[in-house]
Amino acid sequence: MANHLPIVQFEEKIMKTVEDNAVVVIIGETGSGKSTQLSQMLHRRGYTKSGIIAVTQPRRVAAVSVARRVAQELGVTLGEEVGYAIRFEDRTSDLTRIKYLTDGVLLRECLSNPELDQYSVIILDEAHERSLNTDILLGLVKRLVKVRASKLKVLITSATLDGEKVSEFFSDCPVLNVPGKLYPVEIMYSEESPKSYIESSLRTAMDIHVREPEGDVLIFMTGQESYLAIPYTFVVNSHVFPMTLQVRVFSPPPPNCRRFIVATNIAETSLTVDGVVYVIDSGYVKQRQYNPSTGMYSLDIVQISKVQANQRAGRAGRTRPGKCYRLYSSEAYQEEFLDVTVPEIQRSSLAGSVLYLKSLDLPDIDILKFDFLDPPSFESLEDALKQLHLIDAIDDTGLITSVGKTMAELPLEPSLSRTLMEANENGCLSQALTVAAMLSAETTLLAAQRLCQYSGKSNEKKRKHPPPDLPDGSGWGDHIQLLQIFEQWDQNEFDIGWCKNNGLQVRGMMFVKDVRRQLSQLMQKIAKGSLNGRTNERYKERQRGYKNLRKALCVGYANKLAERMVQHNGFRTIGFKPQLVQVHPSSTLKTDEDGMFPNYIVYHELIATSRPFMRNVCAVEMEWVSPILKKLEKLNIDKLSGGSGHSIREENEKKVSSLPKKEEAVAGVPDDSESRIQAARDRFLARKGKK
DNA sequence: GAGCACTGC
Structure with missing residues (x-):
């Protein structure tokens, strides 16, 4: 069965260590079998008699596929003794003894059961990825171990370098190493950093194609620009795929054909392509980072960490010995690269x-x-405290308010959950639910449309941003537009063809429906009006609805407010170190007859790409803004932080x-x-x- | 007048 997995030989030792210690760190590389075997070992040793074994995963697909595998190995029906829980899908029952779940779901469970006492064992898998949720769980679990004394066992599993650090965090708990099942990978360094990564990776790919025996080539780049820059058929008998063309990547290659797969860091963790023997690593990654003094996100191309570099190299050794070509020098790797990736938190x-x-x-x-x-x-x-105070989630001494309590129960960012609360008072909760759901999926909604724009660019006239038949937010901005789009879809009986015709991703829109349903359920008990999402037929009623909604948005986005500069259309952010920012050109916000934007707007996100932009904005009124400005004047950060x-x-x-x-x-x-x-x-x- | 890597509740 699973006897070939390296971890099986260590069963005695691991179980003895778990018996003697509340917390154990297990370092197991790819292919060690830790994700599927640890839970089964513990089950065999009776740890499921006093409670359930929880195994967290940073990703949904992993939670599902590992659970399925374990159910199969134990010969039980998925959802009975072995189950999983991810957002929108709980496949567990009263019988469930081993439960795989995303770290986010386990965090949510803490809300109703802070001591997690239904679990006898908590395994935090893939902790080295340092997802925001796993990091918070690490802190909570450390506390739980003390609170629940010897009744709880915790296993932290991690790959590579940082096991010692996790052990230190858990007061020098034992660390066990389990070998992986990777083949050796030969690492080749460049002598110096290339001027152009695209050119250099092309040359390396060529060399491999000419000199090396068969095997596919995986090229790690930073983003879309490299997909477009690499010519599709630069060598005979080969195929080049951007990783996004998943169907073709996962179907077997034609005979005598070498595949070149250009990928981002998605291939580091989420996707595995069989047949890869060569890896080309640019040494860079595109990373999103937040600046707390300006409230602005930026997308930067940064050097990867040693952990990431090794992860990438490992992708060459999954099926047989491989080679990794690093487009940087070994000195750079040794001296410049950080040991571990800066954690998301x-x-x-x-x-x-x-x-x-x-x-x-x-x-x-x-x-x-x-x-x-x-x-x-x-x-x-x-x-964070300042922002939470501005939206009434905590009082001026930093204590959580009753509004804040309810907000925390919603799976939304605070600005949106506050908007829902206010909309409920305003009589526009149904509309606000739609906006919140649409924004939760926003990045995946218009992707199809953007691709259309790209491909049509060269030979036909560029298409205007909202295709002619999509609504325009009545000039109030993007939140209202998102609301109108969903309402139109509703009127078209949620027809899939309607999405396609309007350049909206079907999967994205289905996700919106799921989110909206979930939010409606959560709000049901406090909702003051109907949540059915139907459009009001009468024009006047609709406009009044938009006004109430914008008002609710102003309360929810009190921490994301901007004021237009006199005599031009640039905005100044309020509440942070003031930044000069622009409305993103893709916005539907309208200007008045003089070509001017409204004096005040709220924005969903500040992002610096080529310049600092506000993405997804909504017009608000001066009279709604005044109380926020007053609150800002009185803000006392020392008091807020206790x-x-x-x-x-x-x-x-x-x-x-x-x-x-x-x-x-x-x-x-x-x-x-x-x-x-x-x-x-x-x-x-x-x-x-x-x- | 621009276009963003990847996750998750």
């Missing part, structure tokens, strides 16, 4: 996560003292005169969080001093 806006943690209402957890494996910057936490500035200084002084208080160690997990928090504070204070 240090690259994202934390408003949602902070609200979530506050809503758990754990007696011993203060958000600024929360024990993260890698703490986010103080600035980032303060930014008087952090003062109290931290005081606590620091106290510590000089008395020994640090050690909490009692339970279940072999002594507490080292104080020193880690101390270090974060020191960094914070040092920065403050410099200013």
